[in-house]
Amino acid sequence: MNAKLQSTDMVESSADKISRQSQLLSAQLQSIRERLYEPESAKTLKTYTSREVATLLGIAESTLRQMSLDGESAIPDRQDNGRRIYTLSQINQLREHLAHKRPAEALEFLPRRRPGDKLQVIAVANFKGGSAKTTTTVHLAHYLAIHGLRVLAIDLDPQASLSAMFGYQPEFDVDENETIYAAIRYDDARRPIREVIRQTYFDGIDLVPANLELMEYEHETPQAIAEGYGRGNEIFFRRLATVIGEVGADYDVVLIDAPPQLGYLTLGALCAATALMITIHPAMIDVASMNQFLAMMSDLMRVIEERGGVLSHDFIRYVITRHNPNDGPQVNIVTLLRSLFKDDVLAPAVVETTAIASAGLEKKSLYEMSRGSVGRDTLNRALDSVDAVNHEILNHIKQVWGR
CATH class of the missing domain: 1.10.1660.10 (Multidrug-efflux Transporter Regulator; Chain: A; Domain 2)
Structure with missing residues (x-):
């Protein structure tokens, strides 16, 4: 009887098991990263x-x-x-x-913004997993930097995929109070945004990394509203825009990788943004999910406007991602979206390709891949596709600047 009780007591709880597995995986990820980026465990950009x-x-x-x-x-x-x-x-x-x-x-x-040109803050959003939100953000950031613009990338997703693409493993490289949460939190530990901006290995791109502490903002905001943080720039949906404004003169474009849910962080991103990019994988279940996202987003935007928020975007564009032009159902969905949303759907689409998948495994964008890493034709087709999308986005930015 006692032996039976003892064996029951030693059974690992679900929380302990998941915690142990998380620690095992984190250690392996750190080991893999150190092997990939020896000797300094840091990413470098190609020549x-x-x-x-x-x-x-x-x-x-x-x-x-x-x-x-x-x-x-x-x-x-x-x-x-x-x-x-x-x-x-x-x-x-x-x-x-x-x-x-x-x-x-x-x-x-040097196509940087001139005095009087409006800082462009582009939020990349969707709450459906697999829509290539982070992939779209990192490729756009790299493209803009390669073409001479100064970019600030803000990782607003607690999962920190964008941070990982820039070589930061959140549980090892991003300490407490080193995310955007530090700049928008409600207590005395708040820090200026300049203190959490990091230079990256990619010339022209700075990063505000993420980790799980961003969830604290979601938990604390309802209480903060109840305690009176509900006026002026202190209200939750203006806080991100306010801190971006503190460093706006240093950049041409700010890119926000929004979290995959409509919480307080995403609402802050929508209010800070001058433009929205909504990623879509052209499969029926993804489009149905995006429809729910749009309905919820519009309702919440109206609530914000009723509270005095101003939501005026220079452009809102849908980006077709992971598109297989030889897939009949996908082609039909893309045709449907273009017939409904007209020019709000970007004319080029990002094709589904093993090149992007291979780059993602190495935590790289296509712009970082060496010519021998994947087949030359495969890489060129993928680059042509991504370049076309990013070129059109850059043209929208230039139009806002009156170019």
Whole structure:
């Protein structure tokens, strides 16, 4: 009898079991990351060939070569075979040099916002898993930075997938009070947003990382409202916009990877945003889920407007993701969405491809993949697809700036 009771007492509880498995997985993820990013366990960005740089800058490769010979602006390194290679930081130095040297073409070389141009805050949202929300955010961030813009990426999702894409494992690399929660919390531990912004390995992109402490904001906000944090910039749906405003002069675009639910954090993102990107996987169950998301979002937006919030977005666009153009039902759904939402659906779509899946396994975007990592044709098709989507978004940003 006693032996039977003892064995019952030693049975692992569900909470203990899940906690143990979480710790085991975390340790393995940390080990994998250290192997991938030796010796400093940090991500680094690839370099660019002269041909790639010339294409990005819109100049002849011979012009770039002559600039290098003349010692103009950034001086590239040389590989053993004599080829010149540039870092993204050097490319941005070249942009600034050419913009100064050719003022009539300055906006082509350096398309950053000018005095009077409105900071663009783009929230990427959907509460259906698998809609490629984080993948869309990270590819857009990388694309904008490669084209010379200054980007702040804010990970608002407690699952911290965006942070992981930038090389931060939330339970190891993001300590307590080091997320956006630190800047919008309601107590005396609140910190300026500048103190939680991190530079990344990707020149031109800064990051506010995430971890599970973001859930504290969801738990504390109802009590804060009850205690009187319900006026002016202190009200929950204005807090994110207020802290972004503190650093707005440092950036051209702020990207917010919103959490996959309509909580207080997402409502703050909707209010802070000047534009919304809603990702859609064109499958019937995903579209039905998105319909519920839109209905709930519109109801909550009306509640915010009744409380004095102003929700005016420069553009709202739907992004078709993981699209298989050879799948008949998917094609029918895309056709339906375009007939209903017209130009609000981006004309290009992100195709479903093993290249994006392979990049995701390595915590990379397509812009970081080496040519030998996946098939050349596969990578090129994937890049063409993602480039087309991001190019259209950049054009929307430029239109807001009157370009």
